[in-house]
Structure formats: C-alpha cells, structure tokens
Amino acid sequence: QLVESGGRVVRRGTSLRLSCATSGFTFRDYGMHWVRQCPGKGPEWVSGIDGKGAITGYADSVKGRFIISRDNARNSLYLEMKSLRVEDTAVYYCARDPGSGGMWSVRWFDPWGLGTLVTVSS
Amino acid sequence: EIVMTQSPATLSVSPGERAILSCRASQSISSRLAWYQQNPGQAPRLLMYGADTRAPGVPARFRGSGSGTEFTLTISSLQSEDFALYYCQQYDDWPRTFGHGTKVEIK
Numbered sequence: 001q002l003v004e005s006g007g008r009v010v011r012r013g014t015s016l017r018l019s020c021a022t023s024g025f026t027f028r029d030y031g032m033h034w035v036r037q038c039p040g041k042g043p044e045w046v047s048g049i050d051g052k053g054a055i056t057g058y059a060d061s062v063k064g065r066f067i068i069s070r071d072n073a074r075n076s077l078y079l080e081m082k083s084l085r086v087e088d089t090a091v092y093y094c095a096r097d098p099g100s101g102g103m104w105s106v107r108w109f110d111p112w113g114l115g116t117l118v119t120v121s122s
Numbered sequence: 123e124i125v126m127t128q129s130p131a132t133l134s135v136s137p138g139e140r141a142i143l144s145c146r147a148s149q150s151i152s153s154r155l156a157w158y159q160q161n162p163g164q165a166p167r168l169l170m171y172g173a174d175t176r177a178p179g180v181p182a183r184f185r186g187s188g189s190g191t192e193f194t195l196t197i198s199s200l201q202s203e204d205f206a207l208y209y210c211q212q213y214d215d216w217p218r219t220f221g222h223g224t225k226v227e228i229k
Contacts, residue, residue, distance in 0.1 A: 002165075042209055042220040042221050042222040042223050043166070043209060044220065045217050045218045045219070045220075093166070104216070106218065107154070107213040108156035108171045109156075109166075109168070109211075110168040110177065112166045113165055
C-alpha cells in the first residue's frame with residue numbers, strides 16, 4: 001500500500017514537500033518513483049530513486065527544482081519541490097517499480113498510491 | 123521523447139459489447155508497452171505489460187496486442203467495472219511516457 005500526503009494550495013515560487021508512506025512489501029528492495037497528472041492530461045513521470053537511495057533521476061521539467069529521497073528505515077519516499085510553477089499543478093502519485101531495486105531499469109509502475117493534489121496559484 | 127497517442131479520446135459502449143482502444147508510439151518501441159486502468163478517485167491499476175501479458179488478477183476479457191508503433195487493448199465484453207480511463211505507457215526509452223488516455227463510458 002502506498003499513501004501520499006503533503007499536497008495543498010501554495011503560491012508560485014514557494015516550496016513543498018510530499019511524502020509517501022508504504023507498507024506490505026520490503027521497501028528497500030524496490031526502486032520508487034513519482035508520477036504526476038496535470039488536469040486533463042495523461043500521467044507524466046517526474047522522478048525516480050533506486051532502492052538504496054544512491055541513484056536518482058528527474059524529468060527535464062523538474063530538474064534542478066525537485067529532489068527525491070527515501071528513508072528505508074521509515075519505509076517512506078519523499079519529494080522536495082522548490083520554485084514551484086503554476087504548471088506544476090497536478091495530482092502527484094508515488095509508484096513502485098515492481099521489477100527491481102534499480103532506478104533506470106523501471107519498466108512499468110505497480111502499484112500506485114491514490115495521489116495527493118498540489119495546486120500552485122499565481 | 124517518445125510521444126504516445128491514444129484514440130479515441132472517448133469511447134461509448136453498451137455493457138456486454140466489445141471495446142477496442144488504440145495506442146500509437148511516435149517511434150518503434152518493440153513490445154515495451156504497458157496499459158493501466160483508472161477509475162474516478164482511484165489509483166491507476168496495471169492491466170498489461172509486454173503489450174500482451176495480463177497483470178496478475180486481470181480478467182481474461184482484457185487482451186492486448188501489437189508491436190512496433192501500433193497497439194490495441196480489447197475488452198471483449200464490457201462489465202460495469204470496466205467503464206474507466208485507460209492509459210498506455212512505453213518503457214523503451216527515457217523518459218517513460220504515457221498517452222493522454224481513452225475514457226470508456228456507458229452508451
């Protein structure tokens with residue numbers, strides 16, 4: 001089970017931290033990802049991290065502004081978002097790579113959480 | 123990046139009828155395609171991977187096909203729980219990209 005939290009309405013240019021609490025599997029054995037869905041659009045991969053927390057990756061749209069991290073002792077995934085833009089408004093999902101503990105090796109995402117809504121106002 | 127195009131945007135089908143959803147990749151992705159189902163207020167659920175392999179627990183009425191750039195998800199006899207949004211996703215290249223989705227609605 002994956003449960004995201006931390007989404008809310010924020011002003012443009014500010015920061016926000018999302019969390020994803022996990023249970024039901026050995027968290028450290030899996031790569032984890034954030035995927036977002038902007039209103040009326042398809043999902044967009046945002047960022048990923050390997051099981052050890054050593055390798056990370058980012059979409060060009062968030063590179064330099066977002067930081068993904070994980071705490072394997074707490075079975076939790078995080079996304080630190082800075083310099084937020086109106087176009088970052090979306091539902092943010094955390095999702096597991098079911099196949100490996102890597103980051104770049106992810107093929108599909110399963111399972112996903114219910115998501116948390118981030119709204120960036122101008 | 124690889125652009126995934128789904129059609130139609132909305133598909134109106136009567137319960138018990140067949141639905142055919144299409145997904146096209148902007149370049150060849152072999153069979154590196156996944157399908158997801160999303161009901162309102164719920165998390166996306168993995169349906170298919172490898173273009174034609176059903177995820178555990180997915181009913182046999184769901185069938186995926188295709189390779190290269192053209193893919194199809196067929197739902198043979200629509201049940202009430204199948205009326206939902208469906209997305210395709212490629213995993214041939216980075217970034218992983220999704221289509222904009224097809225909404226299957228009750229006719």
